[in-house]
Amino acid sequence: MRELYHPPRSKLSLPAILHALSDPTRLDIVRQLAQTPDLSMGGCDTTVAKSTMSHHFKTLREAGVTRTRIDGVQRFISLRKDDLDARFPGFLDALLRVAGDK
């Protein structure tokens, strides 16, 4: 694996993004990413197995919510705030504001 697929900004779909965010574990990841950008998978606070985490990160990435940058043996994940803001202005901020109290 040398390159990871990221959907282009123009292909971001709201239902797909909402679906990616509808899982409690993934919503939690997004919450953490908002506070700690450039998080690695291992740096994430979780209870699930690492293969499960890998799957969740893939789901977020393929929905266009996150960007994954490969650096050596690690992957650093960040929110695609620029693209999300361009395509769905105000949505991410509104979500993060209410996502604090699950």
Added chain:
Amino acid sequence: MRELYHPPRSKLSLPAILHALSDPTRLDIVRQLAQTPDLSMGGCDTTVAKSTMSHHFKTLREAGVTRTRIDGVQRFISLRKDDLDARFPGFLDALLRVAGDK
């Protein structure tokens, strides 16, 4: 069927709401409800079977997104904007603003 279950405001869950909104047909319903409050099921613009519509309306209602009022033989559906705004301030408005262009 005399009474329909509506979760109380305090039990509204963000993941459950995001899941309810992640289906294209249901997101479309919500978009229509925002423009035309108090819509009946039959008054909805859809392509799916009526049993499917009934299921989608149930999903939205049980997630706390909509309120269903029985009036004779019809059900009138509206957004629970008051409760959603109280529990997740700004979220519904932000969603509706970006949900125009799917």
Added chain:
DNA sequence: TTTGTAGTTCTAATATCGTAAAACATTAAA
């Protein structure tokens, strides 16, 4: 009472999801 209308529930088929163990790939360190 009969007929029609509006929507629900049952049932079933197909699909997708969340989870994780096991095996694998890639890179870095010893």
Added chain:
DNA sequence: TTTAATGTTTTACGATATTAGAACTACAAA
């Protein structure tokens, strides 16, 4: 070249989702 670290892919399993036909319920109108 081993060994360790980090994450992916494969595979599998049970749970849940989407869809719709068919039967059914509730109410209203004729």
